[in-house]
Amino acid sequence: MAAVDALIIDRMQSDVPVIPLLAEHIVAAGGKRMRPLITVAAARAAGGSIEHPLKLAASVEFIHTATLLHDDVVDGSERRRGKVAAHLIWGSATSVLVGDFLFARAFELMVETGQMRALGILARASSVIAAGEVLQLTRAHDLNLDRDTYLQIVSAKTAELFAAAAEAGAVGAGADDAAVAALRSYGLNLGLAFQLADDALDYGGSSEALGKNAGDDFREGKVTLPLLLAMAKTKGREDAFWDRTITKGERTEDDFRRARELIIGTGSVTATLDTAGDYADAAKAALRVLPQSDWRDALDQLADFAVSRAA
Amino acid sequence: MAAVDALIIDRMQSDVPVIPLLAEHIVAAGGKRMRPLITVAAARAAGGSIEHPLKLAASVEFIHTATLLHDDVVDGSERRRGKVAAHLIWGSATSVLVGDFLFARAFELMVETGQMRALGILARASSVIAAGEVLQLTRAHDLNLDRDTYLQIVSAKTAELFAAAAEAGAVGAGADDAAVAALRSYGLNLGLAFQLADDALDYGGSSEALGKNAGDDFREGKVTLPLLLAMAKTKGREDAFWDRTITKGERTEDDFRRARELIIGTGSVTATLDTAGDYADAAKAALRVLPQSDWRDALDQLADFAVSRAA
Numbered sequence: 001m002a003a004v005d006a007l008i009i010d011r012m013q014s015d016v017p018v019i020p021l022l023a024e025h026i027v028a029a030g031g032k033r034m035r036p037l038i039t040v041a042a043a044r045a046a047g048g049s050i051e052h053p054l055k056l057a058a059s060v061e062f063i064h065t066a067t068l069l070h071d072d073v074v075d076g077s078e079r080r081r082g083k084v085a086a087h088l089i090w091g092s093a094t095s096v097l098v099g100d101f102l103f104a105r106a107f108e109l110m111v112e113t114g115q116m117r118a119l120g121i122l123a124r125a126s127s128v129i130a131a132g133e134v135l136q137l138t139r140a141h142d143l144n145l146d147r148d149t150y151l152q153i154v155s156a157k158t159a160e161l162f163a164a165a166a167e168a169g170a171v172g173a174g175a176d177d178a179a180v181a182a183l184r185s186y187g188l189n190l191g192l193a194f195q196l197a198d199d200a201l202d203y204g205g206s207s208e209a210l211g212k213n214a215g216d217d218f219r220e221g222k223v224t225l226p227l228l229l230a231m232a233k234t235k236g237r238e239d240a241f242w243d244r245t246i247t248k249g250e251r252t253e254d255d256f257r258r259a260r261e262l263i264i265g266t267g268s269v270t271a272t273l274d275t276a277g278d279y280a281d282a283a284k285a286a287l288r289v290l291p292q293s294d295w296r297d298a299l300d301q302l303a304d305f306a307v308s309r310a311a
Numbered sequence: 312m313a314a315v316d317a318l319i320i321d322r323m324q325s326d327v328p329v330i331p332l333l334a335e336h337i338v339a340a341g342g343k344r345m346r347p348l349i350t351v352a353a354a355r356a357a358g359g360s361i362e363h364p365l366k367l368a369a370s371v372e373f374i375h376t377a378t379l380l381h382d383d384v385v386d387g388s389e390r391r392r393g394k395v396a397a398h399l400i401w402g403s404a405t406s407v408l409v410g411d412f413l414f415a416r417a418f419e420l421m422v423e424t425g426q427m428r429a430l431g432i433l434a435r436a437s438s439v440i441a442a443g444e445v446l447q448l449t450r451a452h453d454l455n456l457d458r459d460t461y462l463q464i465v466s467a468k469t470a471e472l473f474a475a476a477a478e479a480g481a482v483g484a485g486a487d488d489a490a491v492a493a494l495r496s497y498g499l500n501l502g503l504a505f506q507l508a509d510d511a512l513d514y515g516g517s518s519e520a521l522g523k524n525a526g527d528d529f530r531e532g533k534v535t536l537p538l539l540l541a542m543a544k545t546k547g548r549e550d551a552f553w554d555r556t557i558t559k560g561e562r563t564e565d566d567f568r569r570a571r572e573l574i575i576g577t578g579s580v581t582a583t584l585d586t587a588g589d590y591a592d593a594a595k596a597a598l599r600v601l602p603q604s605d606w607r608d609a610l611d612q613l614a615d616f617a618v619s620r621a622a
Contacts, residue, residue, distance in 0.1 A: 016446045070411060074404040093385040096407055097445045100381060103411070104437035107418055111431040119430070120422040126415035134408045135327045 004036050007058040011105055022090050022098045027065050031081050034302065035161060036061045038190070039169035041302070042183045044295035045287070048173020052113040056172045059122060060165045062106035067129055067161075069099035074137065075220050082211040118168040125164035132156025141221040141247055143231065150225060151192070154199075159191025166190075182289045186299060189283035194306040196276035199224040201309065203260050204269035209309060215256045221246050225275065227259075229268035238262060276307045315347045318369040322416055333401050333409045338376050342392050345613065346472060347372045349501070350480035352613070353494045355606035356598070359484020363424040367483045370433060371476045373417035378440055378472075380410035385448065386531050393522045429479040436475035443467025452532040452558050454542065461536055462503070465510075470502025477501075493600045497610060500594035505617040507587035510535040512620065514571050515580035520620060526567045532557050536586065538570075540579035549573060587618045 012023040036057035043053035071077070072085040073092045079085060087095035103126070110119045136153045139145050166187030170180040201209060202217040203226050217224050223246065231242050245251050245259065263269055280303040290296050323334040347368035354364035382388070383396040384403045390396055398406035414437070421430045447464045450456050477498030481491045512520060513528040514537050528535050534557065542553050556562050556570065574580060591614040601607050 014442050014445075016442045016449070018449055019442060019445055067411075070407055074407060092403075093448055094445060096381055096385060097441050097448065100378075100414070101438055101441035101445065103414065104434060104441055107434035108431070108438060111427060111434050114427060116422060116425060116427060120419070123415060123418035123422050127412055127419060130408050130412035130415055131325050131327045131330060134325075134330055134405060134412065137404055137408065138327070138329055 001033060001037060001040065003054055004033070004040065004057045004061070007054060007109075008036075008061055011058060011062070011109060012102065014101065018090060018094060019098055019101055022086050022094060023065070023102060025083065025089070026068060026080065026086055027061070027102075031061075031065075033061065034194070034306070035064050035165045037302065038162060038165040038187060038299070039172075041295045041298050042166040042169035042187075043173035043175075045290050045293055045299055046170045046173050046175030046179040046183065047291070047293075048170070048175050050173070052115050052118070052172035053169045055109045055113045056115070056118055056122070056168045057165075059106040059109045060161065060168070062102045062109070063122065063126060063129075064161060066099040066103040066106070067133070069095045069102070071133065073099075074133070075216070077212060077216055079207070079212045082208075113172060115168075115172050118172045121164050121168045121171065125160045128156050128160045132158075132160070136222065139223065141249055142223060143242060143247055145223040145228070147225070147228060150223065150228060154192055154195045155188070158195040158198075159188045162191030162194065163187035178289055182286050185286040186283045186303075189279045189286060190303050190306055193276045193279035193283060193303065196225060196272055196279065197307045197309060200226055200269045200272040200276065202226070203263045204273075205309075215260070218245070218256050218259050219251065221249050224272075226263045226268045226272045229271050230259075230263040230266045233266035233268065234262055273307065280304065280307045312344060312348060312351065314365055315344070315351065315368045315372070318365060318420075319347075319372055322369060322373070322420060323413065325412065329401060329405060330409055330412055333397050333405060334376070334413060336394065336400070337379060337391065337397055338372070338413075340392055340394055342372075342376075344372065345505070345617070346375050346476045348613065349473060349476045349498060349610070350483075352606045352609050353477040353480035353498075354484035354486075356601050356604055356610055357481045357484050357486030357490040357494065358602070358604075359481070359486050361484070363426050363429070363483035364480045366420045366424050367426070367429055367433070367479045368476075370417040370420045371472065371479070373413045373420070374433065374437060374440075375472060377410040377414040377417070378444070380406045380413070382444065384410075385444070386527070388523060388527055390518070390523045393519075424483060426479075426483050429483045432475050432479045432482065436471045439467050439471045443469075443471070447533065450534065452560055453534060454553060454558055456534040456539070458536070458539060461534065461539060465503055465506045466499070469506040469509075470499045473502030473505065474498035489600055493597050496597040497594045497614075500590045500597060501614050501617055504587045504590035504594060504614065507536060507583055507590065508618045508620060511537055511580045511583040511587065513537075514574045515584075516620075526571070529556070529567050529570050530562065532560050535583075537574045537579045537583045540582050541570075541574040541577045544577035544579065545573055584618065591615065591618045 013020050039053055039057035039060050073087045073095050077085050163184050167184040170183040207214045245255050283303040284300050287296055324331050350368035350371050384398045384406050388396050474495050478495040481494040518525045556566050594614040595611050
């Protein structure tokens with residue numbers, strides 16, 4: 001992973017000074033590097049070479065960082081990875097353009113590997129992510145959103161990049177079709193587990209654990225699983241409250257506290273974390289076709305980590 | 312070009328309804344399709360096959376459209392291609408995300424061609440464009456910008472995509488190195504000619520001819536060649552005016568009229584168009600290593616068209 005980090009730092013350079021400055025703020029500042037770790041570990045677990053996967057891993061992190069920069073502009077988020085969001089320091093315009101720059105750099109790095117199949121996987125993932133973000137945006141404040149559509153949004157905006165990270169790593173390492181399919185399935189389930197845990201933490205966790213402000217989903221009117229579950233449990237009793245705060249977006253400072261109490265009180269955070277745990281189990285089950293190795297163990301532990309952040 | 316248009320319409324589809332809607336607003340609404348035409352014509356002029364270049368041409372238009380969507384958000388522009396800018400209809404957030412979607416789709420299309428070298432050319436162009444946009448943004452309102460930096464910005468934000476469009480077309484058609492280099496040089500010079508004419512039109516033309524509001528550069532504090540030339544010619548007389556309107560960004564409704572009079576009156580629009588004409592000539596000169604053909608003639612005429620829009 002040190003080699004991936006070195007590559008990331010090296011390739012985010014530009015002779016336009018604000019680009020490495022802003023990129024360093026978000027890239028070098030931290031983040032869990034889960035996605036590039038998945039790419040490298042998937043390549044290793046499939047028993048393949050590591051040369052191409054290193055560059056693919058850096059590409060994955062660049063794509064992820066580009067989407068973070070754009071998402072924070074789109075959502076008006078204030079914090080990211082425990083720091084002030086980049087757009088509040090350099091402005092939305094610069095954040096959008098540096099996101100574009102990092103996205104383009106991701107493809108330049110992929111081209112260097114000469115791995116067209118891996119490139120196709122990550123190109124497709126990029127359009128799926130963008131479409132998922134648009135879908136989420138158009139369905140914000142919409143209490144008629146059903147669980148299937150919620151899972152469709154989560155699959156697209158989050159799980160697809162985890163799936164592509166694992167699949168590209170396997171493909172880049174020259175893995176056989178069965179291993180590639182298993183690792184894609186691992187990534188997809190891990191991504192679902194991760195996002196569901198994230199959505200649970202938005203109500204049940206602390207801003208410190210999240211690295212961003214708790215309650216952001218509520219303030220942005222995002223309809224997530226904990227909210228859907230709590231709405232069903234409080235049907236007839238709290239409809240006016242949800243309608244006012246989510247559909248109409250009229251919120252006082254106290255409303256998040258009340259939403260939190262309702263969501264935790266109805267067991268909806270726990271139920272969401274349970275569902276996340278099921279996806280983590282599915283991710284681990286997908287790994288079983290691979291031979292036992294330290295790298296398979298690492299992927300296994302990563303699945304536990306994705307849902308344990310809530311603790 | 313009808314085949315390119317059909318491909319563009321086909322590949323901007325998505326099951327998230329707002330994506331084709333917004334994309335159609337900007338893609339299908341018009342635009343001169345200069346860049347994809349360059350890709351196709353370059354492939355033909357180099358005597359090569361047209362199969363890959365068609366998809367590369369559609370990719371080039373997608374990249375261009377993505378940058379237009381993001382630029383209009385960044386600049387807060389009100390009009391584009393003679394219509395209301397997309398972000399004023401669907402919001403900045405959707406415009407940013409649909410831009411990302413189209414950018415990703417561009418790479419998906421390129422992957423289908425299997426042409427890694429062409430893909431590398433367009434990936435590199437994409438990061439150069441983003442870096443050029445950032446440079447332009449950080450140097451707005453800066454009257455110390457020199458002509459070289461201005462040309463560096465124009466090369467990156469505009470000419471690079473024209474160069475890459477021509478180069479990728481030639482490479483996709485299997486042209487030899489001399490033809491590839493000639494067509495890249497043609498594109499780069501054509502792009503410079505086009506942007507300089509555009510910058511001249513912002514003061515010397517009508518909003519109708521531009522398809523966007525005349526005076527946008529002035530209002531955004533962009534330091535372009537007509538402004539640089541007029542500032543030099545009015546040195547000692549109008550320094551306070553330029554300082555107030557550009558550096559400080561304090562403008563009344565009458566100021567654009569006055570800037571226009573000073574810039575046209577000092578011959579700075581004409582001088583900028585002359586420089587654009589020189590680049591158009593250089594573009595045409597670069598074509599001379601290619602054998603005579605209808606497609607070479609088309610590229611030749613395109614160079615004249617790029618600077619004649621001012622008429």
